[in-house]
Each structure stands twice: as C-alpha cells, then as structure tokens.
Amino acid sequence: MLRTVDDALALRSRLTEGTRLVIVGAGWIGAEVATAAAKKGCRVTVAEAADTPLANAIGPEIGALTVPWYAEAGVELRTGVKVAAVDRDGLALAGGGRIDADEVLVGVGVRPNVGWLDGSGLLVERGVVTDASFRACLDGAAPGAAGPGAVRHDVVAVGDVAAWWSGRYGRRLLVEHWDTALNAPEVAAATLLGEDAAYDAAPYFWSEQFGRMVQYAGHHAASERLVRRGDPAGRKWAVAWLTGDRLDAILTVDRPRDLVQARRVIAAGTRVDAEALADPETPVRHAVKP
Ligand SMILES: Cc1cc2nc3c(=O)[nH]c(=O)nc-3n(C[C@H](O)[C@H](O)[C@H](O)COP(=O)(O)OP(=O)(O)OC[C@H]3O[C@@H](n4cnc5c(N)ncnc54)[C@H](O)[C@@H]3O)c2cc1C
Numbered sequence: 001m002l003r004t005v006d007d008a009l010a011l012r013s014r015l016t017e018g019t020r021l022v023i024v025g026a027g028w029i030g031a032e033v034a035t036a037a038a039k040k041g042c043r044v045t046v047a048e049a050a051d052t053p054l055a056n057a058i059g060p061e062i063g064a065l066t067v068p069w070y071a072e073a074g075v076e077l078r079t080g081v082k083v084a085a086v087d088r089d090g091l092a093l094a095g096g097g098r099i100d101a102d103e104v105l106v107g108v109g110v111r112p113n114v115g116w117l118d119g120s121g122l123l124v125e126r127g128v129v130t131d132a133s134f135r136a137c138l139d140g141a142a143p144g145a146a147g148p149g150a151v152r153h154d155v156v157a158v159g160d161v162a163a164w165w166s167g168r169y170g171r172r173l174l175v176e177h178w179d180t181a182l183n184a185p186e187v188a189a190a191t192l193l194g195e196d197a198a199y200d201a202a203p204y205f206w207s208e209q210f211g212r213m214v215q216y217a218g219h220h221a222a223s224e225r226l227v228r229r230g231d232p233a234g235r236k237w238a239v240a241w242l243t244g245d246r247l248d249a250i251l252t253v254d255r256p257r258d259l260v261q262a263r264r265v266i267a268a269g270t271r272v273d274a275e276a277l278a279d280p281e282t283p284v285r286h287a288v289k290p
Pocket residue numbers: 002003004029113116158159160161175176177178179181204205206207
C-alpha cells in the first residue's frame with residue numbers, strides 16, 4: 001500500500017535493480033510507481049482487472065491510449081487479470097495461475113474513512129454528502145442540490161471525504177485529488193463563518209507517468225462527445241469532452257498550454273468551435289466562439 005511519505009520511502013528503499021515488482025492496479029498510482037520502478041531497473045509487472053489502464057478514471061477508450069507507454073518503458077502490463085490473493089511469493093490469480101514477485105504494491109483506490117459517522121444523522125454515501133457550500137446534508141435529504149433545512153449549518157465536509165453538489169455540472173462530485181483538497185477548504189471555512197460561499201471550480205489533477213505529464217481539468221461523466229486533438233500515437237496530444245458546444249473537460253499529454261487555456265474556457269463556460277479545437281495547431285483559446 002502507498003499512502004504516506006513513510007510508505008513511499010520504504011518502497012523506494014526496496015526498489016533495487018532486478019527486483020521483481022508486481023503492481024496490482026493500472027490506475028494513477030500504479031502507472032506512476034511502475035514508471036519510477038522501471039527507471040530503477042526493477043522488473044515490473046502491472047496486473048489490472050479491467051481491459052485497459054485508467055478505465056475507471058478516464059474511460060476505456062482513452063485509457064487504452066496509454067497501453068503502449070508500458071511496453072515502451074519495459075513494463076509488462078497484464079489486463080483482464082483478477083487477483084485472488086497476495087501471498088509471500090507474489091500473487092495468486094482468480095481462476096488459477098500466479099505471478100511471482102519479490103515486492104507487491106496494491107494500488108486499487110481509496111475509500112473515505114466514514115464509519116465513525118454512523119448514527120450522526122448525516123447523509124453518508126461513498127463520502128459525506130454536502131451542498132455546494134460543503135454543508136453536510138442530513139440523512140434523508142433529497143438528492144441533488146439540497147434545499148434549506150436539509151443541511152447542518154455547523155458541520156462541513158471537504159476534501160477526499162466530501163461528495164459536494166456542483167452547480168457547474170448539475171451533479172454531485174467526489175474528487176480525490178490535491179487541487180480540490182487545497183482550494184475547497186477556503187469555501188468551507190467561509191461557510192462556517194456564515195458567508196454565502198459556494199465552490200464551483202472545475203476539478204483539476206495531474207499525473208507524471210512514463211516520461212509524460214498528463215493533466216486533466218473538468219468533469220466528463222455526462223458529456224456528449226469526444227474530440228481528439230493531435231495524434232495519440234505521438235508524444236503530445238489531447239482529448240476534449242463536449243456537450244453541444246460547451247467544453248466540459250480536457251485531458252492533455254505534454255500539452256500544458258492547452259490545459260491552462262482549456263481550464264479558463266471551462267471556468268468561463270464560453271462556447272467552443274469543435275473543429276478548431278480538434279486542430280492541434282490552433283491554440284485552445286482561439287477555438288472560443290465569438
Ligand atoms: C500515493 C498518493 C499519490 C497521490 N498523488 C496525487 C497527485 O499526483 N495529484 C493529485 O491531484 N492528487 C494525488 N493524490 C491524492 C491527494 O493526495 C488527496 O486528494 C489529498 O491528500 C486529499 O486531502 P484530504 O485532506 O481530503 O485527505 P487526506 O490527505 O487523506 O487527509 C485526511 C486525514 O484525516 C485523517 N483521519 C481520517 N479519519 C479520521 C478520524 N476519524 N479522526 C481524525 N483524523 C482522521 C487521516 O489519517 C488523514 O491524515 C495522491 C494520493 C496518494 C495516496
């Protein structure tokens with residue numbers, strides 16, 4: 001497991017040349033550790049239950065575009081592989097078979113610690129459900145944007161543990177990334193001070209993997225279509241998700257300028273020309289419709 005700085009230091013000390021490392025899960029953590037371990041000369045295998053890396057996070061179609069990155073780094077990626085157990089010598093696979101290893105890292109996601117809130121009267125699902133001001137909703141409150149009387153004014157939840165109402169996307173978001181944990185507490189604090197504050201930022205995160213900077217801004221769960229910007233077989237490309245001519249989200253690979261500009265467009269909610277957006281030579285800001 002990799003959670004704290006101490007976990008990272010302990011893992012680093014064991015990643016020596018020739019060590020057989022098996023990573024369970026080809027998500028963000030799996031890809032990043034595979035990158036670091038391969039660089040140190042470890043023999044790395046990544047076992048993933050889904051058919052592609054990052055299927056949960058960005059969907060199988062875009063996740064599939066990262067498959068070649070593993071082989072390029074000398075990492076063996078085994079998809080569609082379900083792990084039954086971890087033992088002293090590696091992994092036992094569901095349906096038979098094994099992968100032997102000196103070290104095993106399990107990177108299959110996190111779950112907020114909310115058991116201690118049982119009986120609190122708060123609405124707790126995967127995380128603590130809140131309104132757009134991070135006020136905790138009461139158990140039994142209507143789903144969606146909670147109305148007056150449905151929330152506690154003296155209890156806020158924020159960070160990985162909060163499932164907050166996003167007015168921008170018209171749905172509840174639970175974002176387990178650093179940018180939200182950094183910026184949302186200001187709104188939660190203002191709420192507790194009685195101010196009329198709401199959090200409406202487009203989520204943002206990044207991942208450095210296989211020598212590439214991958215960045216994502218927005219939220220695309222309900223988007224209508226995908227626009228490719230550049231060739232995903234190349235080094236630098238991006239994909240954008242749109243609903244009508246509204247830019248919902250963007251994922252960039254080594255195109256930081258696209259990310260910065262798209263983030264502004266998403267925040268402003270301005271309309272974009274999908275054809276211009278698909279042209280990697282056209283700056284994202286020039287794809288904005290007049
Ligand atoms: C290995 C790793 C790499 C990551 N890399 C990235 C990245 O590259 N980019 C990115 O955007 N995000 C990344 N993240 C995610 C990011 O770290 C989290 O989104 C962020 O830390 C969430 O902050 P938080 O304060 O909500 O929760 P946490 O940082 O988890 O802090 C919650 C704290 O509350 C404590 N706690 C829990 N229950 C109780 C209780 N009942 N009583 C008292 N204390 C309690 C916990 O012990 C913990 O210290 C990474 C996470 C991990 C684990």
